[in-house]
Amino acid sequence: MISRQSLIVARWEFLRFFKWKQQLVSYLMMLAVVAAISLWGFFNDETKKQYNIAVPANFSIENTKLFQFQRPSIDLNTQLEQMKSDQSWQAVVTEQEGEISLYTLTGKKWLQQLEKVLQQHYRQQAALNIGLSAEQLATLEQPKVIAMRYLDQAYKGKDTPEKMIAMGTLILLLVGLSTAFGQVLMSITGEKQQRVTEQLYAIVTPQQWMDGKVLGHSFSAMKAMLTSALVMLIGLAVVSLFSSKPVDLSWLNVGVILWLIPFALAGVLLCASFMGAIAASIDDPNNSGKSAVMLLTWLPMVFTFMVIDSPSGLGMTLLSFIPFTSFAAMPVKMAMMTVPWWQPVLSLALLVATVYWMRRVAGRVFLRGMQMYGKEPSWADIVRWALSNKTE
Template sequence: MNRWQHILRIGGFEFRRFFKWKQEVFSLVLMGVLFAISIGWGQLKVALEETHQVAVVAPLTMPELENITWVPASNTSQAMTELGTTYAGVLTITADAEQGYLAELAVLSNAGWQDRMSQAISSYLQQQKLNDLALNEEQIAFLNQPPSFVVAVQNQDRARSSANKALPTLILVSIMVAVFGSFGLMMTAITQEKQQRVTEQLLTLITPSQWMDGKILGITLHCLKSMATILILIVLVVLVMSVVAGDAMTYPEVSWQLFVATTLFALLGLAMINAMMAGFAATIDDPNHSGRSAMMLIPALFVGAGFGVMDTPQGLLAQILSWFPLTSFAVMPIRVADGGVAWWEWSGSLVVLFLTTYIIRSAAVRLFTLGITMYGKEPSWRSMGRALIGR
């Protein structure tokens, strides 16, 4: 077998090792059930919530509220004697010359129905205050209408809907999930094989570089699959929420340029991250007791840079980070999603990322070769540094 056959076989093994279709189906079904429960939980709580009797001392006729029964009372003092027995609360509303109305609700303990009632009564009293001003319906409607504030984007190519504004967040969240998945999978794959003492047998059949490249290939493909799953689930959740809220269903506009750029940057970025993790994980003897395990979380900071510039994706800092290879895989896709990035710009950044990935992979192979056969102790930082620079 030649080199690429070894790499593809190891990559396929690593992908199948962590991809279990029954587990995937079960996870999707479980997430769907949990999502359905979360959607209907609020309505279920309201439907099963007991009706609360509230004594009210007010010069107004109270509006009808769900799960609330108003009981008129002559005075607050008398109603307070039955608080907690007959009444769940005592509401007192008094007229005020400056504010219009003052409302106070007396209860024995906090509960969710009190917040809902407070919002409804506040809105009702606000409307009553407007009615007391002897305004006609047109004037009241005019006062209730909030001022209009419109941001007019002159470049129509940069004008975005609310669905398109969420694209950078979706991209970064999926990349973050993939990076953390890489951390767990690569750590598990390498440290388990070291602890099971199978490294010597494998090294008689393949070279360290073929072994590491195969792991990078398989785990990167698995993480790309996780990214796609997360993106699809998030989009479906947003669409279902729109339907439940009664809003129009809006789909984010994904151009071919955004799809290609995001896929290529995610592929190379994850390959670079996995190369770092493969080389470093090989130097860890026991992940349960090694102080170096936390160092493998450092790549998450690269994705964090994307969240730091999400509000200004075309700013100077974002432009610098979109060319810096350690952060470009997270920052450049959100700049492309925002619009205004020429094809040559993200293509040039992609070339820089590719060269950096190759350099990091070459250094990681040397570190992987150093650490994969070391048992009982971990290589020193000095020897790791010498291995990284090829000495």
């Protein structure tokens, strides 16, 4: 059970790094940047304008919404001079000895559209030359739709909305664990360097202290994940607002999200406990190589990304049950496939048991590390403490 003291430590740790004014300002700045980019795109949309293009007199291309083709009876040099001086046209197309050139003042986004129109025109010309009709050419250019039929009824499909949620969760887990990494390292090694630990030891047990740390930083990580998700959604809404498209949140599958929450929470707790154990074994972060080991907590997300397109494969199956990776893999598997109810239940139970064990390990490492008075424990010491059962 979590003691009252652990909750006080957790609250202290959470608030210690919770600079709400700074965070609010940074989120507002982020939204302002998204809004500015959207506004820029809205007011500078090159596809909403019309461009005059000078083409050779014998050019039989038809005007489009974007391009007005003009056939001036002046030579190329004069056309180019005019383009430079009064912008009579924005591009000049020439054909000399089978070679086509496109002159323009500088690189512009709409030139890609023009290139497509010209390519289409030349394909049509080529088709006519070999006797193909416009319809025959259209048939050739039409890609064939291949409908994927999966015999595995559990597989929901390659690009389902649920996969978006799963990918989003992996990204949010990375955000949360990055937050926890910095805070756990700073908090634990900082307290050692500020020499607060011995005083705290006389008040709370090492386990209560470590539980509080793990909880506090897990809350911080969850807060970072939640606020990042909200900022992403608000950003999406802002972009939709300026692109005149309605906000589409139909892909938010409540069933999948409800399973994601306990896995994400347990995963963050597990990783924060692991980071706590490593940080507790570091005496001086400036002269210890151990902090890099804390980055191992990112591997579950990396491994899951690697097997995401094969959700029923052996890799994903193993990852979704091994407690050190299941918090990332099982929700992704569930998003991609229909799984029997016992699989997430078993995976979650194993994960919760591992969280319990890991928090005990972290408490032991903190206690034993503190008793070494400035000498950093070896990896052998840490493994021995992890496998022992003494907390005091």
